[in-house]
Amino acid sequence: MLKIKSYVKVNSIAEAYELNQKKSACVLGGMIWLKMGNRNVSTAIDLSGLGLDTVQELEDEYVIGCMTTLRDLEMDKSLNTFTQGAIRESLRHIVGVQFRNCTTVGGSIFGRYGFSDVLSMFLAMDTWVDLYQAGRIPLAEFVKMKKDRDILQSVIVKKTPLKTVYLSQRNTETDFPVLTCAASLIGEQPRTIIGARPGCAMVVEDREDLLYGFTEMSKKEKAEAVRKFSEYAAANVPVGSNMRGSKEYRRLLTEVLTRRAWEALGGIKE
């Protein structure tokens, strides 16, 4: 059970940061994850009065406030146009509408959960996190950092031209994913993400440059590159077993989802 001694709706991020330096304090996002744990919280820090609950579109980037709900993100027209609907696809299978009206982008990214669709999707874009103390850091770096007591103010998505596809495999609707896969071309740069391995989502390094020059390839060359790269991903992405699926199953899924995502991105198959 979550026990809270005192509750402060802060007036600034600076105040939140100060309060959060105490180990027993805790920042509240949507609280859906927090509520599941047993914890004695001395001060619950509520950021909901700071107007950090919107998606702001600027000339060269989107600034997504940490308190933006996953549902608002899912329904954001501009972001969905920018990602060809991939944002919505990555979120719509997460439990239910009511759940997504509670959960926040801040809690989802700061938590760095292994199963996270949210993290997998954001890693597939030119995404940065804006932390109160540490400033702007690429999300791919933030994922590897140890959790500290900083405050995540917003998530920034650069408007670098993007083509992206998001896929996930679930044993049953609304359950955690068994594997997630996102493929994207950020400008000309191919990027592949595998998440719910069940470890944290990761960028699949293309060390053999199998997808190099993807946009310039003929359809036949693309199909061959995708086949080789999916096999490469299955051989190189570390996967494991848990109650939702075995290591072997995840390895097969890595190959299949990577292939399907790149086939869709390359216009080889829908």
Place this chain on the structure above:
Amino acid sequence: MNLSFWLNGVYRHDEVEPDTMLLDFLRDKGCYSIKCGCETSNCGLCTVLMDGKPILSCSTLALRAEGKKIVTMEGMQKEAEEFGTFLADEGAEQCGFCNPGFIMNIFAMENELEDPTEEDIKEYLAGNLCRCSGFVGQTRSILKYLQYKKTKKREEAEK
């Protein structure tokens, strides 16, 4: 701590502990339609509307209702009865335990989606679990209810 909010159209002031969940708080105020069906934010039985949006009251602190408009099924009796007949006519109701959360989410869907398809309905209601049925009767009843509402609206506009 002090809490001021609207409950089913009535503005009220209350005292609440910082870790009281909205579900417990609202039941304490007599809203017994809201129930707790799980420990994992998965079942949707505790659904209430906060400023018109469906949320899980089991996972939301009561203090988060500050200044907001909360609506429970107690505040939508007439509408719930109206929809209830469609559920009953389709034999969609078995034990009925899931109904309050399910019905509140249908009202939210009605507000949010224009002319939803069967697929849209299933997606919107995915977070409402029913342990008795396979959602077939429910889906049928929603489709008929929405059709009825549409016809009613059109007839009123033509008057």
